[in-house]
Structures are given as structure tokens and as C-alpha cells.
Amino acid sequence: MRRLIPAVSALLLLTGPLTAQGTPVDSAVHLLNRAAWGPRPGDGERVAAQGITAWIDAQLAPQRLDDQRAERFVGRYRTLAQSPEALLRVYDESRRANRARQRAGDTARGPDRPPAGIALVTLDLQQATIARAMLSERQLYEVLVDVWTNHFNVFLGKNINRALTTDYIASAIRPNALGRFEDLLLATARHPAMLVYLDNAQSVAAGAVRPRQGRRRAAQPARAPRGINENYARELLELHTLGVDGGYTQDDVIAVARILTGWSLDPGSRARFAYRAWAHDTDAKQVMGQEFRAGGGEDEGVALLRWLADHPSTMRHVSAKLCARFVADEPPDGCIDAGVHAWERSGGNIAAVVRAILLSPEFWAPEHRANKIKTPFEFLVSAARALDAVPDTTFALARQLARLGQPLFLCTPPTGYPERMESWISSSALFDRFNLALGIAAGRMPGLVMQLDRTLDQATVEAGILQGRASPTTRETLASATADLRPGERRVMLVGLALGSPEFQRQ
Amino acid sequence: MDRRVFVRAGSLALLSLGLDPIFLDRAAYATARRTGRKTLVCIFQRGAVDGLNMIVPHGDPFYHRARPRIAVRNALDLDGYFGLHPSMAPLLPFWQAGTLGIVHAAGSPARTRSHFDAQDFMESGTPEDKTTEDGWLNRHLVATQPTDHDREHIDTPFRGVAMGTQLPRILRGTAPALAIGNLQTFGVRGRGAAGDRISQAFESMYAGGASGIVASSSAEGFEAMRMLRAADMGRYGPRAGVEYPRSTFGQSMERIARLIKADLGTEIAFADVGGWDTHVNQGASDGQLAARLRDFASGLAAFVHDLGERMADIVILTMSEFGRTVAENGSIGTDHGRATAMMVLGGGTRGGMHGRWPGLDPANLADGRDLAVTTDFRDLFGEVLVKHLGTTDLQQVFPAFAADSQRWVGAL
Numbered sequence: 001m002r003r004l005i006p007a008v009s010a011l012l013l014l015t016g017p018l019t020a021q022g023t024p025v026d027s028a029v030h031l032l033n034r035a036a037w038g039p040r041p042g043d044g045e046r047v048a049a050q051g052i053t054a055w056i057d058a059q060l061a062p063q064r065l066d067d068q069r070a071e072r073f074v075g076r077y078r079t080l081a082q083s084p085e086a087l088l089r090v091y092d093e094s095r096r097a098n099r100a101r102q103r104a105g106d107t108a109r110g111p112d113r114p115p116a117g118i119a120l121v122t123l124d125l126q127q128a129t130i131a132r133a134m135l136s137e138r139q140l141y142e143v144l145v146d147v148w149t150n151h152f153n154v155f156l157g158k159n160i161n162r163a164l165t166t167d168y169i170a171s172a173i174r175p176n177a178l179g180r181f182e183d184l185l186l187a188t189a190r191h192p193a194m195l196v197y198l199d200n201a202q203s204v205a206a207g208a209v210r211p212r213q214g215r216r217r218a219a220q221p222a223r224a225p226r227g228i229n230e231n232y233a234r235e236l237l238e239l240h241t242l243g244v245d246g247g248y249t250q251d252d253v254i255a256v257a258r259i260l261t262g263w264s265l266d267p268g269s270r271a272r273f274a275y276r277a278w279a280h281d282t283d284a285k286q287v288m289g290q291e292f293r294a295g296g297g298e299d300e301g302v303a304l305l306r307w308l309a310d311h312p313s314t315m316r317h318v319s320a321k322l323c324a325r326f327v328a329d330e331p332p333d334g335c336i337d338a339g340v341h342a343w344e345r346s347g348g349n350i351a352a353v354v355r356a357i358l359l360s361p362e363f364w365a366p367e368h369r370a371n372k373i374k375t376p377f378e379f380l381v382s383a384a385r386a387l388d389a390v391p392d393t394t395f396a397l398a399r400q401l402a403r404l405g406q407p408l409f410l411c412t413p414p415t416g417y418p419e420r421m422e423s424w425i426s427s428s429a430l431f432d433r434f435n436l437a438l439g440i441a442a443g444r445m446p447g448l449v450m451q452l453d454r455t456l457d458q459a460t461v462e463a464g465i466l467q468g469r470a471s472p473t474t475r476e477t478l479a480s481a482t483a484d485l486r487p488g489e490r491r492v493m494l495v496g497l498a499l500g501s502p503e504f505q506r507q
Numbered sequence: 508m509d510r511r512v513f514v515r516a517g518s519l520a521l522l523s524l525g526l527d528p529i530f531l532d533r534a535a536y537a538t539a540r541r542t543g544r545k546t547l548v549c550i551f552q553r554g555a556v557d558g559l560n561m562i563v564p565h566g567d568p569f570y571h572r573a574r575p576r577i578a579v580r581n582a583l584d585l586d587g588y589f590g591l592h593p594s595m596a597p598l599l600p601f602w603q604a605g606t607l608g609i610v611h612a613a614g615s616p617a618r619t620r621s622h623f624d625a626q627d628f629m630e631s632g633t634p635e636d637k638t639t640e641d642g643w644l645n646r647h648l649v650a651t652q653p654t655d656h657d658r659e660h661i662d663t664p665f666r667g668v669a670m671g672t673q674l675p676r677i678l679r680g681t682a683p684a685l686a687i688g689n690l691q692t693f694g695v696r697g698r699g700a701a702g703d704r705i706s707q708a709f710e711s712m713y714a715g716g717a718s719g720i721v722a723s724s725s726a727e728g729f730e731a732m733r734m735l736r737a738a739d740m741g742r743y744g745p746r747a748g749v750e751y752p753r754s755t756f757g758q759s760m761e762r763i764a765r766l767i768k769a770d771l772g773t774e775i776a777f778a779d780v781g782g783w784d785t786h787v788n789q790g791a792s793d794g795q796l797a798a799r800l801r802d803f804a805s806g807l808a809a810f811v812h813d814l815g816e817r818m819a820d821i822v823i824l825t826m827s828e829f830g831r832t833v834a835e836n837g838s839i840g841t842d843h844g845r846a847t848a849m850m851v852l853g854g855g856t857r858g859g860m861h862g863r864w865p866g867l868d869p870a871n872l873a874d875g876r877d878l879a880v881t882t883d884f885r886d887l888f889g890e891v892l893v894k895h896l897g898t899t900d901l902q903q904v905f906p907a908f909a910a911d912s913q914r915w916v917g918a919l
Contacts, residue, residue, distance in 0.1 A: 199838060199840075202786075202787050202838035204837055225839075226837045227836055227838075228836065229786055229836050229837055229838045229842065230786075230836070230842045231786045234620065234621070234843070239623075244621050244623070244624055250618075250620065250874060253620075373721070413554075413622060413623070415622075415623050421720070422674070423673055424673070425720050425721055425724050426674040426685070426686035426724050427664075427685050427686060427687065427693075427724045427728030427731060428671075428672040428685075428687050428728070429673065429686070430721075430724055430728055431693060431694055431728055431732070434695050438697075470716075471716035473712060474716045477708050477712045477715075478708075480708075481704060481705075481707075481708040493705075497705075497712070500712075501716070502712060502713055502717035502721055503716065
């Protein structure tokens with residue numbers, strides 16, 4: 001493909017039909033497959049009429065988009081609005097109740113019991129996240145919330161993270177999803193959920209001793225931390241910032257861990273960050289040639305994170321990761337460079353970086369259209385949106401997504417859920433999608449409220465759900481498999497097969 | 508990457524006679540079944556298991572010194588120097604019977620301490636080379652692929668099978684390989700004419716309108732679905748007295764046993780088991796790691812008892828991306844290290860401790876802190892492939908690695 005300079009391509013996009021790359025509606029649909037959670041009926045035409053760049057710019061200022069419908073819906077998940085301290089009390093109560101039940105020999109899981117206690121906190125967060133993806137007008141924002149949730153993955157199942165993850169998403173991820181990368185990095189680094197997940201809360205300088213509190217504890221408890229823990233330091237460099245080939249060594253990992261000693265939880269609330277001076281390693285350190293003089297405190301961790309956020313390796317690594325999400329599993333250099341340049345110009349402004357990637361020629365290249373496979377989350381939400389379905393008031397969608405292999409906030413490894421096609425395509429995964437597609441079409445899928453349009457026929461299914469991309473085989477199959485069915489059954493079968501088709505797995 | 512489409516030629520030829528393809532595939536597989544097929548079961552302990560607390564070098568004076576709060580003090584002695592973690596007691600009978608081989612200080616030459624990279628290298632089989640697209644188990648399947656004319660050795664979609672809904676890196680590649688979660692619900696829902704209509708529609712859409720792994724995953728899935736339904740997997744439950752742990756890992760082992768008992772042609776089975784990244788409060792004889800090891804050992808032991816005499820044709824091989832620091836860290840856990848312990852269990856195994864023990868003397872540690880790797884994982888895996896599965900072309904399985912049987916530890 002000929003490389004176009006971004007300005008020219010942006011101009012082309014503004015001026016209408018891109019004959020070589022399909023109609024303006026095709027382009028709008030491509031954009032909605034990537035920068036949104038899939039088009040609803042009519043969205044392609046609406047965005048084409050608005051203009052690609054105008055839509056992107058409107059989406060990059062989400063606070064100006066009216067989103068009352070989604071917010072009102074999400075308002076029903078009451079635990080989202082509770083403080084982390086309150087949720088920790090719920091967590092503690094649930095644990096006490098569980099232990100009491102176990103002692104009494106009551107092991108019945110009781111699926112009929114309505115979720116309560118800390119289980120409800122998890123389901124509220126998962127279900128609200130799915131509902132926002134489906135309903136929000138701030139589509140690109142919700143996509144980026146998902147991107148950063150994965151980039152700065154925490155595992156909700158680890159100890160008190162059952163109580164803390166709600167606040168992690170609300171106060172570390174969401175306010176910074178389109179802001180400065182540095183702020184996002186700092187917010188995640190200081191959040192108790194991350195400090196618990198990657199163990200930095202436990203990391204103390206070698207030989208550091210917690211000061212005695214009163215007379216009750218004469219001796220240092222046997223389980224008290226007695227040295228550094230490298231876990232967060234390593235993932236910070238490998239995953240969050242520089243990338244595994246970003247130029248650091250094992251010595252750098254250790255130095256970073258030492259710099260971040262003392263970054264921990266407030267022992268009283270367990271829900272807030274606290275810097276514990278007694279646990280901090282005050283000796284001099286060196287990270288990739290950067291000197292950190294002896295005597296530093298909390299400020300040297302902040303300086304380190306700011307330095308990492310602005311490091312060329314970080315720009316490249318994070319830009320490549322955004323491109324893997326938006327453009328191709330193996331992102332081409334052009335869009336990565338576009339992201340890096342925007343990063344340099346804007347001082348790490350995420351909105352500017354995303355804008356540059358979405359307007360790069362690579363994003364629009366024919367070979368990068370419909371070349372990515374949807375994750376289960378993307379599949380589920382895009383199917384619902386294609387049918388203009390809305391979530392019901394149960395937690396069925398959260399559970400369904402778990403069955404598809406992507407339980408939200410429950411990815412154990414710090415890499416987060418993978419973006420590559422090979423990770424999500426297997427025989428089992430396809431069967432799960434086929435069965436779900438038919439279940440949704442037949443209205444047998446709990447969790448969704450929808451009515452199949454009575455005017456649906458093969459032509460409208462091909463144009464709508466299949467976005468005009470149906471292969472000859474798919475068209476023939478839709479016709480032959482539904483020819484002898486009655487109209488109602490026919491609609492269900494058409495929609496089910498279309499949602500399960502190879503075309504609909506792509507985005 | 509396009510996979511070879513298997514069995515197509517045969518069933519299409521029969522289809523031209525006007526027979527029902529579903530019936531015909533079953534018939535083709537009926538003749539394809541081989542008894543006495545060798546099977547390799549690979550278990551990946553994801554998250555880097557602490558080999559030093561799994562297979563405890565209690566005779567090494569530096570062991571207790573480095574781990575004041577987490578050393579295992581009541582290991583089940585094996586040979587006067589090494590011992591099993593007490594949670595691994597279910598495996599002790601196999602040691603005594605001489606069917607459990609242990610390779611300590613095994614690992615990767617790559618010095619990365621990244622879980623992701625180290626797992627990737629151990630699955631691709633090419634340490635330090637990130638460009639490899641396929642996994643070494645899949646390359647074994649390719650290297651030993653039966654010819655299309657050899658009906659006795661006809662390929663089945665169950666030849667390489669992983670438990671779970673995602674196909675792991677280690678089994679990805681050009682040879683057919685299957686990811687399967689629940690054996691009972693695998694497939695398109697709906698029986699009878701309606702079910703067949705749906706199945707045929709999806710099958711033809713993916714055969715004609717998809718490519719690469721999307722198309723091959725569908726083709727293999729439908730073949731496998733028909734075979735599973737014909738085989739009536741309910742008949743192959745655990746034998747009396749055998750109880751698998753109710754964990755994900757226990758269920759995976761139980762399913763692998765069913766597949767083997769049903770003679771579906773499984774040559775490679777793969778399962779993973781997590782929870783080994785014990786940075787904090789890992790415990791000693793009891794605690795976090797002890798619980799994971801209990802699940803792990805009970806699952807393996809149940810499998811061996813369940814398969815009984817069939818174990819003569821089966822080898823279980825365990826692996827983990829790296830081990831953990833010799834010294835405990837500040838939070839009564841361990842950080843990422845280098846070498847760990849791997850196990851070989853089953854038919855043809857030479858029981859005992861294998862490989863060279865580098866010792867825990869600080870002077871002998873890798874980077875001054877970690878158990879040094881004395882057995883390259885490719886030497887161990889290569890030996891198992893050659894001796895158990897008859898691989899003849901290790902060069903293809905582990906490219907850019909000069910295989911040398913002189914370096915093999917003699918685990919089989």
C-alpha cells in the first residue's frame with residue numbers, strides 16, 4: 001500500500017468517498033468495530049454523515065456527550081457508589097459469615113440464593129462494565145477504559161481486592177483513561193488494589209523494622225515483611241512502561257523495588273495509600289543510569305514513575321499496544337510511529353495518541369479492516385448492539401462472559417487478557433460462540449432484553465449484522481438453511497447463524 | 508498459518524457415493540483407532556513453581572539457611588538428600604515403585620525472569636527467539652505426521668488436545684490440535700434434525716468463508732464433536748475407588764483419562780495448572796504452596812490409578828517456566844528465579860533423581876541468587892519425545908538446538 005502522510009489521509013477522510021477502500025459507511029463501520037463496541041443498527045450511516053474525524057473528536061471529549069441513559073442504568077448497581085472502606089466492611093462480614101457457615105457444615109452453594117455480600121460487589125462491577133460498553137454514548141472512552149483495565153491488570157480474586165477493585169476502576173482507571181499517561185501510571189501505582197495485587201504493599205527495605213505501637217507487641221511478629229519484594233517493580237518495567245525489551249536488567253528491577261519500598265496501604269483503613277517512611281530504603285540507587293541520591297523518600301518513587309512514563313521505550317511499547325488493539329495483532333510501524341510522535345508532541349496525552357493512531361493510514365488500510373478477531377467481551381457486546389438489545393437487571397451477562405473465558409477483573413497473570421487472535425480461537429471457543437449466537441437469536445439467552453425486528457430478512461441481516469461483508473458461502477448457507485422454515489423460525493435462524501458466522505467474529 | 512485439513516480426502520470420496528457424511532466420518536474413525544498408541548501428557552505449572560519446596564534438597568546445608576521461615580522441615584525423604592513436600596505424599600508410592608523420575612535444576616537457558624517471556628520460550632521451544640510462531644508439541648505432531656495413505660495411522664482431531672477453552676501456545680501450529688473444556692457439552696447444542704441443520708450450516712460457513720486457524724478450528728471441532736457423540740464418553744468415568752480432586756486441574760486430568768480410555772487417538776494431551784507465583788506468605792509444610800501441591804499431586808496420582816495398566820503406554824511430563832529465588836524474600840515468599848524441578852511419571856520411566864545438582868552454595872548460584880540450570884529443558888523434552896513417542900527429527904521440533912543424546916539425563 002502507498003503510505004500517505006497523516007495530514008493527507010485526514011483530508012481524504014474529511015472529503016468523503018474513499019473509493020479504493022469502500023464507501024463512507026464502510027469506513028464508519030470499520031471505525032465503530034474498533035473505536036467502539038460495534039455498530040448498532042443505523043450507526044454506520046449516522047457516523048458517515050457526521051464525518052469520521054468529527055466523530056473521533058467528539059468521542060475524545062466524552063464529558064460533552066450526553067450519557068444519561070447509561071448512567072441511569074448503571075445507577076442500579078449500588079455497590080459502585082460505595083466507598084472502599086464500606087466495601088471492605090462487606091468483605092470482612094462475608095468472610096466471617098462464610099467461615100461460620102463452613103464450621104456449621106453448610107456447604108450448599110445455593111445458586112438460587114440472590115447474590116449478596118462481597119459476591120454482589122463483584123457482580124455489580126462486572127455487570128456495570130458490560131452495561132456501559134453496551135449502552136454508553138461515550139464508546140471510545142469505554143473502549144479505553146477496557147484497554148487500561150487490561151494494561152494495568154489487577155486480579156479481583158486476590159484477598160481484599162474483592163473490595164478494592166471497584167474503587168481502582170472508578171478512581172485510578174476511569175478518570176485518567178483519556179488523560180495523561182503519567183497520571184494514569186501514578187494513579188495505578190499508588191492504588192491499594194495494585195499494591196496488593198503485585199505485592200508492593202509488602203516490600204520493605206532490608207533490615208527495616210516497623211516501629212513499635214504501644215506496648216502490646218513487644219516482638220516483631222514472625223510474619224512481618226523483612227525485605228524487598230520484586231513483583232511490582234518487574235511488572236512495572238516489563239508490562240506497564242518500558243516493555244520486556246525496553247533496556248532494563250535484573251539490577252534495575254531490584255533498584256526500582258528499593259525505590260518503591262514504603263509504598264503501601266494505610267494499616268488502619270487498608271483502603272488508602274500510605275507511604276511508610278520506616279520501610280523505605282534510603283540508600284542511593286541507580287536505574288538505567290539514572291541516579292537516585294541517598295536520603296530520598298516518597299518523592300523518589302514519584303520521580304521514577306514520571307521518568308518511566310516519559311521514556312522513549314515506554315512511548316513505543318504503549319503505542320504498539322494501542323495499535324495492537326486498534327489496528328492489527330502485529331501492529332505495523334507506521335501507526336506505532338504516529339502514536340509515538342503524538343506522545344512526544346502532547347507530553348503523553350492519551351487522547352492525542354489515540355487520535356493519531358485512528359487517523360493513521362495504517363488504521364484505514366484495506367488489509368487492516370476486518371482483520372482482527374473479537375475477544376469474547378467484544379463478541380458479546382457487539383452482538384447485543386447489532387440487535388439493539390439492552391441488558392436486563394440480572395447478572396446473566398457477567399456470568400455468560402465468564403463462561404466464554406473472559407471473566408472480567410479475574411485475569412490472574414499481570415499481562416491482562418491477550419489481544420491476539422490465536423488466544424481466542426479454538427474449537428471449543430467457536431462452539432461456545434455458535435451456541436451463544438443461537439441462544440441470543442432465539443431469545444433464550446438470559447440477560448438481554450430484545451425484540452427481533454419483524455421485518456428482518458436475509459437481505460437486512462446481511463446488510464446489518466454482517467455489515468455487507470458476507471462471503472458467497474455464508475449467503476448461500478443462510479439461504480439454504482432457512483428456506484423451508486416458517487417466518488418466525490426463519491428470523492431466529494438467520495440471526496443466529498449470522499452472529500455465529502466467521503464474518504461476525506471479525507472486527 | 509494454514510493447517511493441513513485432515514481426513515477430508517477420505518470422507519469426500521465416500522460422500523460422492525451419496526452417503527451421509529456424518530455416518531461416514533464415524534466409520535472412517537472406527538477403522539482409524541489404534542490400540543496401544545503411546546500418549547504423552549504434559550502439565551504446565553504456570554506461574555513458576557518453587558522447585559526447592561516441591562522437591563526439597565534437605566541434605567543441602569544452604570537450603571535451611573536461605574529459608575529461615577519457609578524451609579520445609581518434614582519432607583518425605585527420597586534418597587537421603589532430596590525429599591518430597593509432604594503435600595506430595597500421593598506420589599510417594601510411584602517413587603517407591605520406580606516409575607517417578609525427577610529432574611532437578613532443569614530450566615531454560617534464557618535468563619529472562621518474565622513469566623510471559625519464559626512461558627513463551629518454553630512453549631515455542633526456542634529460548635530467546637520470539638519470532639517462532641508454533642509450539643514444540645505441535646512441531647512434534649508435524650514431524651511425525653502419518654501419511655494420508657496409511658489408514659492405520661490416520662490422523663484424528665484428538666491427536667493433540669489441550670484441556671480448556673484456549674489452545675495454548677505449545678500446541679499451536681500447522682498440525683491439527685484441539686482445545687476442549689467439557690467433554691459432555693462440547694459441540695453445537697441441539698440434537699436431531701434441528702441440531703444437524705445448525706451444525707451443517709456452521710460447518711459449511713466456516714469451511715467456505717473462513718481461513719487459517721478460524722477455519723481449521725471449526726473443521727477439527729466438528730469432527731471431534733461427531734467422534735465424541737459416537738464414543739459415548741459417559742462410559743469412561745473413573746474406575747471404582749479413584750477420586751480426582753474437584754479442582755480445575757483434577758477435572759482436566761479426569762477428562763484426559765476419559766479421552767485416552769475412549770481410544771480417540773490422543774498422542775499429546777496438555778493441561779495447565781496455576782497458582783505457583785508465591786511472592787508472599789507461601790508457607791512451608793502448610794500454607795499456600797502446600798495446598799497447590801496437594802491438588803497437583805492428588806490429580807496426578809488419581810490419573811495414574813485410574814489408568815492402571817494403561818500407564819505402560821503413557822508418560823506424564825511436568826514443567827514450569829522457571830523456579831524461584833533460593834532465599835526467601837522480605838514477605839515470606841520467593842521471587843522469580845531460574846531452575847526448577849520437573850517430573851517424569853509413567854510407562855518406561857526410570858525412577859530416581861536425574862540430572863546434575865549444582866547445589867545451593869552461594870558460590871554456585873546463577874547471578875549469585877538462583878538455582879543454576881544444569882538441564883536444558885529441550886534436552887529433557889527431546890529425550891521424552893524420542894524414547895516415548897519415537898520422534899526421529901528433533902531438529903524440526905527444537906530448531907537451532909543441537910540435540911545430543913549424551914546430554915540426556917536418562918529419565919526413560
